Amino acid sequence: MAKEIPNLVAEARTGTGKGAARQARREGKVPGIVYGDGKEPQPIALEFNYLLTKLRAGRFMSTLWNLKVEGQEDVRVVCRGVQRDVVKDLPTHIDFMRVHRNTRVNLFINVHFENHEQAPGLKRGGTLVVVRPEVELMVTASDIPEQITVDLTGREIGESIHINDVQLPRGVKPTIDRNFVIANIAAPSGLRSSDNEEAAEEEATEA
Numbered sequence: 001m002a003k004e005i006p007n008l009v010a011e012a013r014t015g016t017g018k019g020a021a022r023q024a025r026r027e028g029k030v031p032g033i034v035y036g037d038g039k040e041p042q043p044i045a046l047e048f049n050y051l052l053t054k055l056r057a058g059r060f061m062s063t064l065w066n067l068k069v070e071g072q073e074d075v076r077v078v079c080r081g082v083q084r085d086v087v088k089d090l091p092t093h094i095d096f097m098r099v100h101r102n103t104r105v106n107l108f109i110n111v112h113f114e115n116h117e118q119a120p121g122l123k124r125g126g127t128l129v130v131v132r133p134e135v136e137l138m139v140t141a142s143d144i145p146e147q148i149t150v151d152l153t154g155r156e157i158g159e160s161i162h163i164n165d166v167q168l169p170r171g172v173k174p175t176i177d178r179n180f181v182i183a184n185i186a187a188p189s190g191l192r193s194s195d196n197e198e199a200a201e202e203e204a205t206e207a
Helices: 018-026 048-056 189-206
Strands: 007-012 029-036 039-047 065-069 075-084 091-098 104-114 127-130 134-140 147-151 160-162 181-186
Touching: 018 029, 029 048, 039 048, 039 065, 039 091, 048 091, 104 127, 104 181
Parallel strands: 007 065, 029 091, 104 147
Antiparallel strands: 007 039, 029 039, 065 075, 075 091, 104 134, 127 181, 160 181
16 A cells, blocks of 8 residues: 655745745744746745644654645645754755756665664673664655564674665665665773773883
């Protein structure tokens, strides 16, 4: 069964430029633009509180949306950028790109770690150090994964987990063409200190 595409409600915005954007903000809305697919850019606006709720729910940037604007045909979009106030960290402008079901897009997808209890390194007191909580992947717009999963089973202290260790969904590829690190299992602080002391003693003995 195909995953349902959630709706995102906006309204057409007349005028472009800083003046029109400021007017939208005075009215309690966030100005935005929809571009791509060989069509003219479409200025839009979304209710501020409505958009903020969607943003805070998570995965906004990695979701395929069905954009609904009154008087226009629905269009599938992905968010390509959210500008925020540098002080309040609240949205001030938003960009969307039109896509089709088979469009290939680059999106940041969350990384989920499972089977912590099956990792000997963690059982011994090691710490999971997440280097990349999100990974930029090339995906098909109609089949965006909610997350990628890293299985920690059998992982020991000192091990690093690379992107090539992860079984990605069919048709999904990393945008970076190298085997980068996603996470590693670090030794407990006490063990690290002990190892450092032993290394220092060995150096002193050799000297």
